[in-house]
Amino acid sequence: MPPALLHAFAKPSQDAFVTLVRAEGVRTWDDTGKEYIDGLGSLWYCQAGHGRSEIIDAVTEQMKALGSFHTFAPLGSDVSDKAAERIMSVSPFPDGRVFLTCSGSESIDTAVKLLRKIPILNNEPDRQIILKRTRGYHGVNLGGTSMQGIAANREGWGDLLPHVIEVDPDDIESAARVFAEHGPRIAGVITEPVQGAGGVFPPPDGYLEGLRRLCDDNGALLVFDEVITGFGRTGNWFATDTYGVTPDLITFAKGVTSGYQPMGGVLVSRGVCDVLEADPDFVFMHGYTYSGHPAACAAAIANIDLLERDGLVERANQIGERLSAGLNALKADGLLDEVRGIGAIWGAQLSGDDIANRGIAVRDRMVELGVLCRAINGTLAFCPPLIMKDADLDEMVDVLAQAVRENS
Ligand SMILES: Cc1ncc(COP(=O)(O)O)c(C=O)c1O
Known part of the structure; x- marks a missing residue:
C-alpha cells in the first residue's frame, strides 16, 4: 500500500522509498542505519553541509523572538530587512533590491510576472514574448512549467502560458532568429547560466554574452535562473560573476539557506527597480504569505555568514x-x-x-x-x-x- 505522502516526481503507485532519519556533515542515514554520502547536496542545495549548529541555533533564537510574521505593507521585520541587506551584500546588484519567496518555483513565477509588468509600466504592452532554452528547468509552478525546456515536465498539464518560444540551448543563432522576427515583442529571455536539472550543461563559449547582446539590442530583459548556481556553487557567489555577464533579474533559492528553511527570491537590478519605483502610486500586487518569513531570513543570514567565514x-x-x-x-x-x-x-x-x-x-x-x-x-x-x-x-x-x- 503506498504511503500517505504523495512523493515528488514519483509514480503515485510506488510504495517503497528510502526513509532518511538523520544527516550530519556530508552523510545521511536511513531508518535501517544505512549510511550514504550526499553527492547532490540533498537536491542541489546543501552548500553548508548538514547539522550546522550555526544555522540551527540562529533559526531557534529567531523563532523564540518572532516566530512568524508577514511582510505585506505596511509591515516588515528586523530580520527580513537584515536578510535582504545580507543577500544584496553578496549579489551582483549592489544597488538593487531583492524580493523574497519560499521556493525556486515561486522565484521563477515572480520573474515571469516582472517580465510582463515591466513592459506594461514602460507603455509597451505588446512585449509579451519570453524565450527559454531547450533543457532548461525552471520549477513546477505554472509559470515555471511554461518556461520548461524539458518536454516531459511541461507536457500533459493542459494549456500553459502563451507567447513562450523555445530556442536551441547551444546555438545562439537560434535565439538571434527569434529576435530578428519578433524583436519589439520580446519581453525577455530566461535561462540558467549552467543548466542543472537538464543534465549539467555549462554554457557554450560566448552564449550568455550573445543573449545579453540580443536583449540589449532589442530592449528585452535577461533573467538568469541561479536557483542552483547561486550562493557559491560555481566558485563565485553567483554564476553571473563566474561568467562575467550581468542579467537584469536573478532568481535564487536552495543555497541561500543551504535548504535549512524554504526560501527563494528575485534579485532586481537597479534599472528594473527604477521602473518599479517611478510612479509613487504604483502597487506591486504580488507577494506570498511567507515572503520574508523570519525563520527563513535567520537561516539565510547565518548560512551566508558561514559560507563566507569558512x-x-x-x-x-x-x-x-x-x-x-x-x-x-x-x-x-x-x-x-x-x-x-x-x-x-x-x-x-x-x-x-x-x-x-x-x-x-x-x-x-x-x-x-x-x-x-x-x-x-x-x-x-x-x-x-x-x-x-x-x-x-x-x-x-x-x-x-x-x-x-x-x-x-
Ligand atoms: C534552475 C532551477 N530553477 C527553479 C527550480 C525550482 O525550485 P523549487 O524546487 O525550489 O521550486 C529549480 C529546482 O531544482 C532549479 O534547479
Whole structure:
C-alpha cells in the first residue's frame, strides 16, 4: 500500500522509498542505519553541509523572538530587512533590491510576472514574448512549467502560458532568429547560466554574452535562473560573476539557506527597480504569505555568514578540480562519454547504448553502495555540499566507477 505522502516526481503507485532519519556533515542515514554520502547536496542545495549548529541555533533564537510574521505593507521585520541587506551584500546588484519567496518555483513565477509588468509600466504592452532554452528547468509552478525546456515536465498539464518560444540551448543563432522576427515583442529571455536539472550543461563559449547582446539590442530583459548556481556553487557567489555577464533579474533559492528553511527570491537590478519605483502610486500586487518569513531570513543570514567565514565559495573550485579529475580518469578508461561542469556541479555522461535506462540502473546501484546522486538521461549529476573533503569525493568517483562497470 503506498504511503500517505504523495512523493515528488514519483509514480503515485510506488510504495517503497528510502526513509532518511538523520544527516550530519556530508552523510545521511536511513531508518535501517544505512549510511550514504550526499553527492547532490540533498537536491542541489546543501552548500553548508548538514547539522550546522550555526544555522540551527540562529533559526531557534529567531523563532523564540518572532516566530512568524508577514511582510505585506505596511509591515516588515528586523530580520527580513537584515536578510535582504545580507543577500544584496553578496549579489551582483549592489544597488538593487531583492524580493523574497519560499521556493525556486515561486522565484521563477515572480520573474515571469516582472517580465510582463515591466513592459506594461514602460507603455509597451505588446512585449509579451519570453524565450527559454531547450533543457532548461525552471520549477513546477505554472509559470515555471511554461518556461520548461524539458518536454516531459511541461507536457500533459493542459494549456500553459502563451507567447513562450523555445530556442536551441547551444546555438545562439537560434535565439538571434527569434529576435530578428519578433524583436519589439520580446519581453525577455530566461535561462540558467549552467543548466542543472537538464543534465549539467555549462554554457557554450560566448552564449550568455550573445543573449545579453540580443536583449540589449532589442530592449528585452535577461533573467538568469541561479536557483542552483547561486550562493557559491560555481566558485563565485553567483554564476553571473563566474561568467562575467550581468542579467537584469536573478532568481535564487536552495543555497541561500543551504535548504535549512524554504526560501527563494528575485534579485532586481537597479534599472528594473527604477521602473518599479517611478510612479509613487504604483502597487506591486504580488507577494506570498511567507515572503520574508523570519525563520527563513535567520537561516539565510547565518548560512551566508558561514559560507563566507569558512571560505566555502572558494572551496567549490577545489571540489571541482578534484571531482573533475576523478571523472575524467573514468572517461579516459572508457567508462564515460563526457564530463561536464564547473565549480562544484558536475555531470558524468555514460558511454554506449541505452544510457538513459543504464543511468537509472547506475544510480540505483550507487544508492545500494551508499552514494546519493541523480540520474538524468544517462548523466549522473553531482552537486556535493561545499564542505566535502577530497576523500569523500574520491569515494563517490570509485562507487560511480564500480556501478558503471557492473552496468556496462
Ligand atoms: C534552475 C532551477 N530553477 C527553479 C527550480 C525550482 O525550485 P523549487 O524546487 O525550489 O521550486 C529549480 C529546482 O531544482 C532549479 O534547479
